[in-house]
Amino acid sequence: MSEEKNLPTSRVVRTAMLGRVVAGQAVRHVGTKVAVAGRSTEYRTAKMEKSQVQAAKAIIAGLGTMRGAAMKLGQMMALVDIGLFPEEIREDMQRAMSQLLHSAPTVSFGKMRTVIESDLGGRISKFFAEFDETPLAAASIGQVYRARTLDGRSVAVKVQYPGVDKAIRADLRNLSLVLKAGKAIAPNVDWSALSTELRERIEEELDYAVEAQNQRRVARLYRGHPFITVPEVLTELCTPHVLVTEFFEGRRYEEIRDRAAVAERNRVAEIVFRFHMGSLYLHRQFSPDPHPGNFLVGPDGRVAFLDFGVYKHLTQDEADRQCDLMRAVQTDSPEAIHAQLCRVGVIADADGVSPSDAYDFIQTLFWWASTPGDVALAPDAINEAVLVSINPASAHFDLARKQAMPADQAVVLRMMLMVVATLGQFNATGDWNNILREWLDGAAPNTELGRADAEFRGAAFSSAL
Template identity: 45%
Template sequence: MPDDVTNARVRRGAKLGKLVAGQAVRGAGVSLAVVRAGDEERAARTERALVAAAEDIVTVLGSMKGLAMKAGQLLSMFDPLEALGQTNIPPQQRERFQRKLSELCDRAPAVPFAKMRAVLEADYGRPLAEVFARFDADPVGAASIGQVYRARLHDGREVAVKVQYPGIDVAVRADAKNLALLMRMMRVVTPVLDDNALFREISSHFVDEIDYRVEAENHLAMSELYREHPFIRVPAVVPELSTAHVLVSEFAEGVRFEEIVAMPGPVRDRVGEIVFRFFVGSMLRFRHFTGDPHPGNVLLAPDGAVVFLDFGLVKHMDSAAVDFEMDCVRAAADFRAADLRALLVGYGVLDQDSPATADECLRLFHELSGWLLADADIRIPADAVSTALYALIDPRRGNFDRWRDQYAPAEHAFARRVEYGTLALLSKLGAGGNWHRIGREWVHGDDPATELGVLERDWLARAQTDTGS
């Protein structure tokens, strides 16, 4: 078995290496096309190069699954073309490129049902027909380590069955060992994601995801946390049918994220606020949150509730860490630059003798998280994530040299992933709202500023009454 694992890592490393080299060549080709060609010729060459690059990424990362596919999903969350410096590419070409990458979220290449059935029957130790009254062979979705099927139990319940890809445990561990190569790919395709702390955090948690019993516990905890919520829905788990390689939960009907994006503005604004309340609000209010905001995990139910899926990556943040986050938000929002710098030094994020001044600390926070700090109605633009991340890594902005060597605790790197993952979803929706006023419910203890906030406050009051807390 050790030889098999080593061979798997080598094979997957070679596959990644070819992708890295191919994207490096394509990146040069796109740049040359922009520089040398005329307008029509440039557009044609650029579109061909970008579509081919996207297809390579979807095909290679999608077929590899595991951590490699997770890297591709991260790519699909924002505009990697801006990170490549390709600002002259026409909008329709950018959209086509992004649309192809978005397939990694829930439409990656499928594994044949016969192989997945073998996983099911091996875990259950009996034929599939004895467990399910009906089992649809065509998957309804594909995740980074498993495929999702629709089925019916013998008691009539409609369920979603997530089945782990055969051998994915070996693949995930192999990808973790190939992390350096994955990071090299990120530098070639998009330097914005060249972040050591973030990738260490992702890889360490992702290895834990290969045991679906852990995910079932996470899923159950989030389902209980949001039980009877007025507009957030987490499908119930069927624990007696969930194993190390199979996770069974209530089947959720709903409109997929890409269809929500095409809906009228008020609908998108409402969904955006719910997404914000679920991902960021769970972290700040409950200290218990899912760390994987991406379009494939969001559905709009027929009754208007938003359904959230996939709880393989759930984190509990201790109170001291969350309090520090909120203290920094309060100081930055109130423009208390000296207090903000003192907080960063006191927590160990910033060295006392760092050349970063109090005003520079304040400027950085507003450049990275201005959408949360400004008391104004803000409609999130499509390039919001790229713009925010560039504020930190673009040497021309003056922040990179000041902050590159400072200490970033892993749990706060994880929190930033949730923040920017949420921002990416809001940007895809083009959602508008006063995000600062909504956040003040958690950060300052203010009364709700929206109708949804009132509903959530009343739900919390009922939940506390029911539990006696």
């Protein structure tokens, strides 16, 4: 983590910081256009790809020195772009993304101590027997420390940066500048819609009391699960700016991706899939932000899921629509898919989109779900799905842009694509189709994890009677 820098909170200073990032990219972008004029199509394409990579790296680096909304947008951009770059520069991009996902400039412990003691109402020693002043992690809104409670429990203490709420609101007012920076990478993305989602999510994330409530609910759902765990919340030590949970020792995503054997990567991938997708189909709730920095793999094989600052709950009707849509996807029937897309509002003009066009469009998004048997996912697993909406040359670009996708469907789709992108980074193989059918149609599980999960859910159901 880099050395401490003061956190500017005024709109003027934040605007200047964002402006430097955007201006730098504007110069690079214009310079590239001039340099490639008159060259062959292949040469221009190669130069523009290089320009986009340079823009992505510079924007990620620039936003990563800030906190709040700007860095959160940088994290989202990093995840959306997983697998979209040429193979020869993909490794460099992954390193830049990983750095952004897990680190940020640190704030001195003296300043963080003030937040802790002010919120808890007393000196740290009144609440903790031990407190390591070196942060374990520094992210967009706060830092995480390791401590031990007076009764001996090992805990993780997440503390919000002092003044970060003001900095975030300054960023939100200046979001148009960030959008200009984003257009250097993907000029056809609907950055306005992205900014709306960002505003809503960031405001929720500012209150750690909301996150504590979300995490308690999810922890109850998975308490005693054989391979999924959610650290318990110590409610008595939580405030709007301090969140204390049980400490979980585990390996990060990059270590699994880069060093784990194939069998372990597949196992972790299936667990990630079961947690995020299963929470949606079994419990009508899910994390809209399932990025790779939010889980750890423990020495006993359990996977701990972290960060519930934003957690989406669906109504029964919304959940039923999601189930019906996935069932239609799995029928492999153009007519069934077309009818369901019309029902959920994805297709606004039933006569303007044929069943075959609807089928092709859905296959671009959900091919991994509709294919029976083991399916291998590669790092570029979501390339075509993302390019549908950002590349005018895509066969489905017009269809994607003309349809008015309901908000709940858009959030679910984003979650699914981010999960699949993560599994692709693992080069994971799994029978995703059958796992989905376990939840949708009561199909028998065909993996060890599936059988263990079914046994857990059966026991939980019996105990609830």
